[in-house]
Amino acid sequence: MTLTTHATLGAVIGHTVGGPFLAFVFGFISHFLIDMVPHGDTGLADNYKIHKRNRKTALAYVMIDAVIAILFVLLLANTRDLISLRTFSWGIVGGVLPDLIVGVYEITKTPLLKWFNTLHFAFHDFFVKRKGDVPLYYALLAQVVLIAYLQTKL
Ligand SMILES: [Zn+2]
Incomplete structure (x- = not known):
């Protein structure tokens, strides 16, 4: 998903839950779950990595x-x-942090973060590797609609 989607979802979660710690934890978990929805970036990522x-x-x-x-x-x-x-802020931090960690791993290839990178892409690629991806253009449009909906919850 785009960082805007992760950040907005994290913000809404943070806004909804009781405190900063839970906002962070649920924001963090939300990243993995929403990343499971095919969102058109497999071609970009494969071109980059493979x-x-x-x-x-x-x-x-x-x-x-x-x-x-x-x-x-x-x-x-x-x-x-x-x-x-x-709580708004910590929800956002939790929502976007997994992609920051993946980015740090991509640059450093440190063994300390390899497990996290593997975990992230186990979720990210779960349906895409079985059922295929959707076109990026449609995925971005769908995310604009989702963000438009989510921001009404703030
Ligand atoms: Zn991610």
Whole structure:
């Protein structure tokens, strides 16, 4: 999923649960569960990791995704009367942290994070490897609709 989707879902979870710790934990778990839904990025990831093609495209996708996520989170934080900015924030941290850890592993290849990378992609690829992926364009549109719905819950 896009970081914007993970961040928005994390924010809603944080907004819903009782405190910062639970916001973080449930945000973190939500990352793995929503990543299981096929979301069109297998081609990008395989090109990057396996075929070593179009790597700039994959990096640009991640950069654009990250900046949009930051801007969207700021938009939410500055336009809502949040009950707790703390739980909102920790939900977002939990929601996006798995992809940060995967990114650190991708750069460093440290054995310390190999298990986490394997776990992340066990969830991420669970249905995609069995049933195939969906076109990225439709997956992005679906995420825009999901985010539009989720932000109404804040
Ligand atoms: Zn992920």
